[in-house]
Amino acid sequence: MVSNSKQKEIVAKIMNEIEIMDEKEFEALYYQLDIDHQKFVDGAIRKFAVDSEHGNSDK
Numbered sequence: 001m002v003s004n005s006k007q008k009e010i011v012a013k014i015m016n017e018i019e020i021m022d023e024k025e026f027e028a029l030y031y032q033l034d035i036d037h038q039k040f041v042d043g044a045i046r047k048f049a050v051d052s053e054h055g056n057s058d059k
Contacts, residue, residue, distance in 0.1 A: 007037045014041055018048070 010029050014021070030041060
């Protein structure tokens with residue numbers, strides 16, 4: 001199990017590099033996260049996608 005502080009680092013890396021990260025790297029990081037951190041990432045990606053569709057990408 002990855003420590004909570006390490007999971008926070010992984011979440012930050014995913015959020016900061018999602019646009020340039022390849023799928024394999026994303027999956028390698030994402031699947032180290034517990035379900036709560038995965039849900040956070042999922043929600044952030046959904047929000048980004050919705051904002052992008054509406055031209056609100058303030059990132």
